[in-house]
Amino acid sequence: MKVAFLLISKATRYRQIYKYDFYRDKNSNHLGTKHYQLTPTHDLFSLRFINGNFICGSDTHLCKSDEYRESHLDGLHIYFNPYATVPLDPDVFGHYDITHNFFDIERQECIMEHHDQSLVSRQIIGF
Numbered sequence: 623m624k625v626a627f628l629l630i631s632k633a634t635r636y637r638q639i640y641k642y643d644f645y646r647d648k649n650s651n652h653l654g655t656k657h658y659q660l661t662p663t664h665d666l667f668s669l670r671f672i673n674g675n676f677i678c679g680s681d682t683h684l685c686k687s688d689e690y691r692e693s694h695l696d697g698l699h700i701y702f703n704p705y706a707t708v709p710l711d712p713d714v715f716g717h718y719d720i721t722h723n724f725f726d727i728e729r730q731e732c733i734m735e736h737h738d739q740s741l742v743s744r745q746i747i748g749f
Contacts, residue, residue: 627749628686628749629687629688629746629749630684630685630686630749631686631689631745631746631747632682632683632743632744632745633682633683633690633692633741633743633744633745634682634683634741634744635680635683635739636678636736636738636739636741636742637680637739638676638677638736639677639738640675640676640677641672641675641676644670644677653670653677654669654670654671655667655668655669656668656670660685661685661689663689664684664685664686665683665685666682666684667682667684668680668681668682669681669682680742681739687746692741692744693719695720697741697742697744698719698720698721700712700715700722702723702724702725703725704725704727718737719737719740719741721735721736721737721740722735
């Protein structure tokens, strides 16, 4: 008896685009949610909303695992300790795909530097 096994990838990427660039691109000019069928086995669920001078949101890919690619830096988050005796230099991990997370002691708030298309989450689902 043969058993078929299928791996499905679900990956969500952060989106942040300047309003000017967003409205200039006629192919991506939508707010709210939208579904795209990229291939018969690859769906893209898009969410866009206005946040100041940016259009923000996410792109969630749901597809067969062999249709989705990411680099070894995708999803890497570096957390900088504001109380560190020897602070880590942010430039050491300055690649565009890497998300930096800081904590502002005076304002008591987190500061997250996510670039457009940063990988926020991924799941592999087996059937």
